[in-house]
Amino acid sequence: MKLKNKRFTFLLAMVLVISTFLSACGDKGGGGGASGNANGATGTNSQASDGADLSKEVKLKMLLVGGKPADYDEVSGELNKLLKEKINATVETEFLDWADWTQKYPLKFAANEDFDLVYTANWAFYNDQARKGGFLELTEDMLKTYMPKTWEAMPQVSWEQAKVDGKLYMVPNNNQEVTDKVVFIREDLRKKYNMEPINSPETYAAYVKTVGANEKGFNAFGAKPADGWKWHELDQILLEQQNEWNLVDYSIPLAYKLADEKGQVFNVYDTPEFKQLIAYYKDLADNKAWSKNIVSNKNDVWQDIKAGKTGSYAHTLGTLGANLAEMRRDKPEFEGAIVDLTPDKKKIGAISTQNGMAIHATSKNVERSLMLLDLLQNDKEIHDLTMYGIVGKHYEPVGDDKYKAGPSAANYTGFSNWGWNSLLNRTDASYPVEADEILKAWQEKVYHFPLETFVFDDSKVKNEVANVGNVMLRYAIPLEYGLINDLDKGHAELIKQLKSAGIDKIQQELQSQIDVFLAAQK
């Protein structure tokens, strides 16, 4: 009896499993046809009429990267009330977690899933997705018709920067930031050792060397190499800013001089400036400025600084400003300061594609999506709501351009609403004054140059770019962190490896694109 029972269970299990398979197979045919159709119907229904027809209510779908904030649904409810009124639409947002967005993001396009708007950025594969046909091309007409406020507020440079192969696929954010990096130091240590104020590579070297020599169990400088970052953390300051160069793309070591009207491209590793810089780094490394194992460091540098184990690190002004505020709040026994090592050099504005929004190539609601973007970026009420949450709960407005964190600020933060950064952005009232002052001073001397809007199309030299990137990680990074004793030999090896990885071919391609670009501008 017992045996029979068992057999029955097994048979049942088998039937169950087989039927699952069969039903799965059945689905295959049906689903296939449907998705095929969807693929074919690309963008035909987007140019319905000139004025927007708002009679039919639509439901938009938006894809953002970042974890879903705890209070998102509440904010979203408020947002939809406003949207219903203004453009007769509601929006539903799907979040791709920070943990896995790089894997999921391209798959959403590959499977042609149903969404209308999507976050994008130069660091989030914007060019690549655009070339693969993931985004809808945006014409000037569309922008003028459906995004009048944005069209008015956005500088032309920002649109130009967002073009891929001459076509626009993104509504970039409108955030006039400066990209220069600065250094966070421990001001109390500087005072302790009676050092002069830090405002140049030399004074900074003196600080790191003194601190490195005198503080036990302490790293004067810290860095955590991120995936794919192929430079010394101080390179942006000491190589680019100091020499007034502009690296075309951080994945290849090619730059031009900011002041060079011809846009002559050169290999930064193959310059006397770079050779001097590695000697400078080597000197710091030999004087215990940083850990011998800095390249393998797995700790978060800012946490190390807060714990009093590390004496400086380089980052953007915004982040260091927030760090400084945090240190004042949590660690009053330490005194921090933000220093600019290249105060007199030319400053460059941030590229607009650092954050932005795009329309999915197969979106069925292009007009309404663009209208939504217009509101997100340039409607004060909606911008405030989507950027900072609900007044009294997530933030308190301070005047027109500042805010104070509210009691549940933590429940509405941490995702890519940066896609619609704009001039309406507020700044944190607790943000340190000195950081603000640095920024103001910078903004006054932002340097504009002809190649500002140039973007390199690397599709013809993809293989070489991949290999050069590998060489940079393998040969340049150890050289820059002072881990190779014979600098000349290490440098010669780097140059040799770059050549065989095909740097010359990339340089040629880049130069010819720049030449064409400059010729077109005249």
Added chain:
Amino acid sequence: MNATVSTAGGTGTDLRPAARKNRSKDRLILAVIGYTALTLLALFCIFPFLLVVSSSLTEESGIIENGFQLIPTSFSTEAYRILFEYPADMLKAYAVTFTVTALGTFFGLFLTSMTAYVLSRKDFKWRNTFSFFFFFTTLFSGGLVPWYLLIVNYLELKDTLIVLILPMLMNVFYIIVMKSFMGSIPEAIVESAKIDGAGDFQIYVRFILPLSKPALATIGLFIALAYWNDWYNALLFISNEDLMPLQYYLYRLLGNMDGMRKAMMASGAVITTNLPTESLKMAMTIVATGPILLAYPFIQRYFVQGLTIGAVKG
């Protein structure tokens, strides 16, 4: 036919040779080697785990200042408090994982052993053909995109419990290992069963399965572990928070912080977080391993005890 199998040890007399009271010299040598080597290996394995336990109970600043220590320098349960901040979510994640593991292991083990049995039958003409058919799939794969398309667009399994179970139901590695275990069962058993008029399926259920207890326990454990530890299918196919298994729930907690830091660097955005990442990582290991470790001794008896095939021939 007497179709019972006795496991040695436990209830009956212990038939394991080493357990006999025969203290000859070679046994003594083996005992010395055995105890010493196993103790060393065990220490080698437990030391890092103790570091994990201790660090999960250390204040974040303590870890940053002193690294991982065997004894917490500054005791704190903060990491666990954060993990269980939303106990309902955590319990839900545990429930999903338990369901998926139980269903997946049951059906998976059944299908794996059934397939393995057919392949192990030396008189089955196409056993090599089918073995190759299965094995080939471990060598070549079409990659992520077609896989995703198949499951999302064609099978439409996104955000279902099935998607966490079905794609992992069978694994060639387990089938082949199982087949090799079954290959060591004497053919005489199949022959005599056939003479008694048993069909192939009956032979499998009545004779092969009971004789394969150690193999079933082992492969069952492996299948269960694979389900227990899987977060990748959830990453790809689950966005409904009610269907998130434990490992993915934990993965997101940590991955979100790391991913956000990188994104902030690139986008110029500013967000400050104060999560104790180091101790959290460690606490996650404990939270995810705990239930398996508690269940382990119950499965363990199947592979630490001998099996007497003779009893079946009876």
Added chain:
Amino acid sequence: MKGHGFWGDVKKYKILLLMLVPAVLFFLLFAYIPMAGIVLAFKQYNYAGGIFGSPWNGLDNFRFFFDSGDAWRVTRNTALYNIAFIVVNNLLQIFAAILLFEVAGKWFRKITQTVMFLPYFISWVVVGAIAYNLFNFDVGTVNVLLNKLGMESVDIYNTAAYWPVILVLVSAWKTLGYGTIMYLAAITSIDTEMYEAAEIDGANIFQRIRKITIPNLMPTVIILVLLAIGNIFRGDFGMFYNMVGNNGLLFSSTDVIDTFVFRSLITSNEIGMSAAAGFYQSILGFATIMLANYAVRKYDRDHALF
């Protein structure tokens, strides 16, 4: 029996074939159908065209790998590491399994076996963090100990030569429990009557291990090794990446195909190029396993994979 032709055989094996149906359907659906994606290795992928409609681009996707000058180095590293893992891990697991079976104390056996399984549960991210804690130059446990003994610190993270040893040890440590269980199950499946017979013949315990346990383990060993050989050109990315990371100084001895490809494609995110690398690994693995399986077949038909 003979001479009934194909359909006669089908009839004869009807039940066995039916028992294979679920597995065959499963692998057709979840492995063979998606395998169509291999064509991406030869295509310039775009969304509108998808897998089949995107334009062909010949062997372009393979160029980044073969033009790099590192193809041979990383391929060799991958194979050598995997061979070392196969040999060391299996020997250690067999050794542990035999001892676990032979020692007397029931509780001792249970506890050591459980403990050996612990490393399996520690994710590579955490293992990487622990390794850094142990090995770093400034405050790593290893160097602190060396200094206490009056010795010089060793700069492990900047010395490529240490890493093959470290990685082999870490792999052995991580897989010990998992593999031991498999061998233990195999030993447990050996008919105890055989041991008794040996004992009556007067064999001592070492002879018994050599004459009965090990020969009976051989089929399992051969199968596990063959299975591993099929994947000999696939590096364990989680392990190499979390242990070594982006430390260029160690690449000469630690770079495997998977880490190399990851680094190359991290900024370009090109589906076709990663498909190409995967296809290269598959072809090499396929050739190797066919040879290995052929060799085993010559020696003993029953022990081969197929």
